[in-house]
Amino acid sequence: MKTRKLLDKLMTYLDSDARQRKQERDEIKAVLKKLKRREKKLRNRLEEEDDDDKRRALEKEVDIVYAQRKKGVRLLKEE
Amino acid sequence: MVRRIVLATIFAILAYGFWISPDFKTISAGVAVFLFGMLSLEEGFRAFTGGVLEQLLRRTTDRLWKSLVFGVVSTTLMQSSSLVSVITISFLSAGLLDLAAGIGIIFGANLGTTTGAWLVAGLGLKVDIAAYAMPMLVFGVILVFQKAKPLKGAGYILAGLGFLFLGIAFMKDGFEAFKETLDLSQFALPGLVGLLVYTLVGILATVVMQSSHATLVITITALAAGQVTYENALALAIGSNVGTTITAILGALSANVEGKRLAGAHLLFNVTTGLLAIVLIGPFAAAVDAISAGIGIADDDYTLKLAVFHTLFNLVGIAVMLPLLGRLVQALEHLLRAKAKHISEPRHLTDSARDFPDTAVEAVRKETLHIYENSRDVIAAGLYLRPSDLASDMPLDEIVSAPVHGNPPDIQEAYETRVKPLYNAVVAFISQSASGWGQRQMADLHWLRNANRNLVEAIKATKHLQKNLAVYVRSDNPYIRDEYNRLRMQVATVLRALEQARSDDEDADVAILALDGIRAALERGDEAFTDRLYGLIRERRITPQMGTSLMNDTGYAHDIQRDLIAMAQTLFAGPEHELAPAQRKLQLDEDEIAEALDKSRAIIEPEKPSGDAHGA
Numbered sequence: 025m026k027t028r029k030l031l032d033k034l035m036t037y038l039d040s041d042a043r044q045r046k047q048e049r050d051e052i053k054a055v056l057k058k059l060k061r062r063e064k065k066l067r068n069r070l071e072e073e074d075d076d077d078k079r080r081a082l083e084k085e086v087d088i089v090y091a092q093r094k095k096g097v098r099l100l101k102e103e
Numbered sequence: 104m105v106r107r108i109v110l111a112t113i114f115a116i117l118a119y120g121f122w123i124s125p126d127f128k129t130i131s132a133g134v135a136v137f138l139f140g141m142l143s144l145e146e147g148f149r150a151f152t153g154g155v156l157e158q159l160l161r162r163t164t165d166r167l168w169k170s171l172v173f174g175v176v177s178t179t180l181m182q183s184s185s186l187v188s189v190i191t192i193s194f195l196s197a198g199l200l201d202l203a204a205g206i207g208i209i210f211g212a213n214l215g216t217t218t219g220a221w222l223v224a225g226l227g228l229k230v231d232i233a234a235y236a237m238p239m240l241v242f243g244v245i246l247v248f249q250k251a252k253p254l255k256g257a258g259y260i261l262a263g264l265g266f267l268f269l270g271i272a273f274m275k276d277g278f279e280a281f282k283e284t285l286d287l288s289q290f291a292l293p294g295l296v297g298l299l300v301y302t303l304v305g306i307l308a309t310v311v312m313q314s315s316h317a318t319l320v321i322t323i324t325a326l327a328a329g330q331v332t333y334e335n336a337l338a339l340a341i342g343s344n345v346g347t348t349i350t351a352i353l354g355a356l357s358a359n360v361e362g363k364r365l366a367g368a369h370l371l372f373n374v375t376t377g378l379l380a381i382v383l384i385g386p387f388a389a390a391v392d393a394i395s396a397g398i399g400i401a402d403d404d405y406t407l408k409l410a411v412f413h414t415l416f417n418l419v420g421i422a423v424m425l426p427l428l429g430r431l432v433q434a435l436e437h438l439l440r441a442k443a444k445h446i447s448e449p450r451h452l453t454d455s456a457r458d459f460p461d462t463a464v465e466a467v468r469k470e471t472l473h474i475y476e477n478s479r480d481v482i483a484a485g486l487y488l489r490p491s492d493l494a495s496d497m498p499l500d501e502i503v504s505a506p507v508h509g510n511p512p513d514i515q516e517a518y519e520t521r522v523k524p525l526y527n528a529v530v531a532f533i534s535q536s537a538s539g540w541g542q543r544q545m546a547d548l549h550w551l552r553n554a555n556r557n558l559v560e561a562i563k564a565t566k567h568l569q570k571n572l573a574v575y576v577r578s579d580n581p582y583i584r585d586e587y588n589r590l591r592m593q594v595a596t597v598l599r600a601l602e603q604a605r606s607d608d609e610d611a612d613v614a615i616l617a618l619d620g621i622r623a624a625l626e627r628g629d630e631a632f633t634d635r636l637y638g639l640i641r642e643r644r645i646t647p648q649m650g651t652s653l654m655n656d657t658g659y660a661h662d663i664q665r666d667l668i669a670m671a672q673t674l675f676a677g678p679e680h681e682l683a684p685a686q687r688k689l690q691l692d693e694d695e696i697a698e699a700l701d702k703s704r705a706i707i708e709p710e711k712p713s714g715d716a717h718g719a
Binding site: 048051052054055056058059062081084085087088089090091092095096099 | 613616617619620623624685686688689690691695696698699700
């Protein structure tokens with residue numbers, strides 16, 4: 025099993041397409057992490073906000089970030 | 104403050120004068136009507152600028168002698184050397200004339216203004232010109248009410264001449280009546296003291312009335328009524344010639360360096376001519392006597408002799424100064440130097456950067472960032488926002504609600520000096536570098552070109568928006584002010600978001616994605632806006648005109664935001680942010696945004712059906 029895993033790694037390394045795909049996946053994962061953090065921040069701000077207009081704007085922002093995250097997860101699953 | 108005190112003092116002196124002497128009132132009314140006539144003339148000639156006058160000016164000033172003749176003729180026609188000099192300054196500032204031609208016109212104008220003395224002395228005092236003034240005023244005012252611009256202009260000119268004549272008649276009557284009650288001639292001062300004192304009086308009178316013509320007319324009418332001596336009248340004429348430069352100096356204050364040089368030449372010419380006349384007053388007087396005898400002017404016809412003197416010393420002035428014209432131009436150019444305009448220069452487009460496609464693309468990207476920084480400042484200033492405030496933690500509503508001060512900045516000039524030179528350089532750089540580039544570099548350049556265009560479009564929209572915004576952000580009407588502040592707030596939000604996206608903080612990468620949220624709000628339009636707008640008009644809080652302006656300007660504000668976001672999502676997603684390709688992948692397209700917002704709407708306002716809600 026260990027040898028197989030090593031071989032896979034070697035193959036991936038040699039296959040530039042696969043290497044590029046992996047790099048992209050890592051990048052998306054990194055952005056998703058940041059997006060999650062941003063969403064959390066926005067939700068915290070939303071909880072503290074009393075002004076209706078600002079709440080609505082924040083809610084929209086949260087939904088956009090959520091949709092972006094959803095898109096990212098879908099992209100990861102597709103690859 | 105000083106101006107107010109001076110104005111109050113003048114008012115008090117005049118009021119006191121009116122109280123003690125009805126004749127003084129008549130003379131003053133004459134001066135006022137005369138000056139009003141000049142204003143009307145100016146208004147009339149203004150109607151003909153923007154075409155005819157410019158063409159005429161260009162054709163008639165390409166040689167020095169032509170400029171001189173033009174100065175003489177135009178001043179004779181307009182009867183105001185001040186008007187001609189102010190117009191000349193404005194043409195010089197606009198680059199339609201060179202300094203030598205401008206000085207030629209000013210010299211000519213000095214000679215042309217002497218025809219006024221001839222007119223008044225020869226015609227005005229001997230003919231009942233008020234009789235001519237009445238029909239001129241009637242026809243002139245009827246024409247002023249016409250819609251066609253040329254007719255309106257002709258009306259102002261005719262009415263202006265009518266008022267000039269009427270003013271002269273009033274002054275004449277006033278001085279004649281004045282003679283019977285008070286003898287001003289007892290204040291006559293002989294000799295050099297008289298010459299200097301009356302020259303000073305002439306300068307002061309011309310500065311106060313802003314018209315040498317008016318001073319001269321008063322002098323001539325007073326001379327005809329025997330209220331001033333011939334000798335003192337000559338000094339007044341010299342003073343009026345020097346004092347008239349004040350109008351040109353005031354006009355040049357708002358002009359560029361060329362205009363200031365011309366005003367300098369005007370001052371130099373008139374002061375030199377005045378000094379010559381003072382120093383050589385004896386020979387001048389003798390020459391006037393000889394010329395008057397030669398052309399058949401009676402020895403005691405002092406008013407016409409004054410006209411001869413006025414023409415003579417201006418002619419001598421031209422004869423003395425004309426050979427020195429070249430040196431005068433040089434000296435003025437040396438003394439008054441153009442303040443170097445700060446024109447932005449490209450920082451990254453070097454020759455070495457052009458050698459490799461990747462470095463060339465990176466150079467263009469960095470230069471575009473430079474253009475962005477300048478554009479951001481231009482847009483912010485255009486909307487009365489300080490970039491430093493936007494970069495701070497200060498809440499945006501606090502920034503926007505602060506009172507607006509100062510004149511609106513000249514966006515066109517800022518664009519010409521801070522953005523266009525860089526944009527030109529980028530276009531030139533790309534056109535010289537792009538051969539032999541790979542597909543990837545060409546694609547990058549395509550996006551960068553778009554980013555540049557977005558920035559230019561955003562500035563253009565700011566320029567349009569600023570026209571009404573500059574008025575309404577200071578309006579007494581709080582409703583329209585609030586609406587325009589909302590527009591400022593929207594643009595400020597985008598500008599701040601862009602800065603956040605560019606900053607190095609942890610969330611910088613996702614900040615570019617956050618722009619999707621703003622883009623979403625823009626695409627869906629501000630639903631509340633339309634309802635609010637119609638409500639404000641219905642409740643008569645704002646006029647329908649304000650409403651339509653606001654609709655158009657909302658469109659411009661949206662354009663600015665859309666362009667800035669489009670630019671940022673291309674430009675900021677570059678090599679400095681390693682995650683750029685991933686960011687691009689996660690950006691939502693319009694359908695995805697719509698889907699996300701529909702969901703959000705369903706949660707927030709479940710009872711409201713969705714629909715197109717574009718406000719403007």
